[in-house]
Amino acid sequence: MESHTILGGKVRVYRRPNSSRWQSATYLKGREWRTSTKESSLAKAKEIAEDWYFTLKEKDRTGQLKHENTFARAAEQFLKEYAVITMGERSERYTKDHAARIKNHLIPFFGRKGVSEVTAGAVQEYRVMRLTPEDGKKTPSRSTLHHEIVTLRQIMKTALRHGWIDHLPDFSAPYRTSGKITHRAWFSPEEYKQLYSATRERVKKSQGMRWQWAAEQLHDFVLFMANTGLRPDEANRLEYRDVAIEEEDGERILVIEVRGKRGVGYCKSTSGAVYPFERLVARNQPAPTDKVFPADHKKQFNSVLNELDLKFDREGNRRSSYSLRHTYICLRLLEGADIYQIAKNCRTSVEMIEKHYAVHLKNTLDVRAINVRRK
Incomplete structure (x- = not known):
């Protein structure tokens, strides 16, 4: 930053990088005062800074210079x-x-x-x-x-x-056009099958190895997340006492008490989450307060994605464990589930689902309503 002092160091005239206009600053009444000279010429900027400083001093002498909160x-x-x-x-x-x-x-x-x-x-x-x-x-x-x-x-x-200002400034970004709506990275039905088949194969290969427990946990993690739609942070906080197996409409499902960024909510899984959860219980013999997923599966999960060349989708979006939640939402929509019920079950809004998920699923378009013909 280029800087010059005038009036015996009482006023500083400076110019920020990538700016052609000079600013001025001084220290009065226990705080720093700044203003723009709106001049590109240093000589003119110094003249304006002097006038501004003496105006401030006059206001200070007459009691018009009020101290405000920073x-x-x-x-x-x-x-x-x-x-x-x-x-x-x-x-x-x-x-x-x-x-x-x-x-x-x-x-x-x-x-x-x-x-x-x-x-x-x-x-x-x-x-x-x-x-x-x-x-x-x-x-x-x-x-x-x-x-x-x-x-x-x-x-x-x-x-x-607190009454320190009487209005809010405009925070909107000028010159901004409507942003491109992109969908969240997820696994298509074929990619999801490829993923859980690979984690299941890892379990078979790990029998008797020291990493057998980690491989089994990862496989159940993938199935559990893709059949519940939980966020990764919600899964990390999940305890065994938060999960109950119930029967509805002739199917066994999990009823989960979820603690996440929006407080406490409830989630009802698909039947596909029951067997993975039962395997977790049988494997770990947990206490009610134990975590369902006590270990971080990030490295192991990324290793599987890299092996299968599934780390990025065709638009270049990076996949992570969060993509299992997106997969749950998309697969439910592909099956024709009600979007409002999906939003409630995932503790999000219909607007978010329509914006980031439903926009790229072809079955959300009703061909009978599109191809209507006047008689």
Whole structure:
């Protein structure tokens, strides 16, 4: 950053990288004040900075220069309130993610600004700064930047509730077109059969080996997840006491009490999840409070995907254990299940399913309604 001082060091005139306009800053009443000179010429910028400084001094002398809370103060207040108000509704990890974004990205950029200085223009400058490539710096993904703007909006809402500002700035991204709707990576019926056949073959090959237990657990994990639609984090928290085998409509199913990011909910599996669960019980002889899947199967699962060349789908989407949830939803839709019931069973919304799943399944299109002819 190019920087110059004037008036004996009382005012600093500086220019950010990749910007042609000069900014000015000074320190009064215990805080830093900043403004843009809107000039590309350094000489003119210094003249404007001098006039601005003397205007501030005059306001300070007459009592018109009011001290306002900084963005850093608003961020501190937000974290203090958020952890208490959302107790039990949001996971501890979600709160920590907010704190990490504030510490690593938002405070370094907005921290010293007064809350009224966080304008739509300042938000746009932040986006440009984050997306500008630099040596050794990786630009964030669209999703990562979106989460940072969400945290920024929450902080500014906190300032609004406390009366530190009288309106919220515009946080929307200008020049943005409608994003391409992509489907979540899943396994087609043929790919899913290929996957569980491979994990079953691993179980046969592992008999008497030291990794037999891990192979058996992975095989049951794949079948369990693809027949329940649980999220991986929900499966990691699942205890044996949360699962019950019941009979409905002549079929045995699992009724699962799920604890996840949306609190406690219920899930009813397909009949295909019963035998894997019974094998887990017989194999592990668990106590009610034991975890159903105590080990992390990530490395082993990725190894199977790489062997089968299934790590990426044809659009280049990366598959993971989360893809088993997507597979459950897509297979249920292909079988003609009601989309509202699927949304309830998976603890998500119909909108999310329509946007990310149903959009690419051909059987969701009714040919009788499409090919209608006027008599």
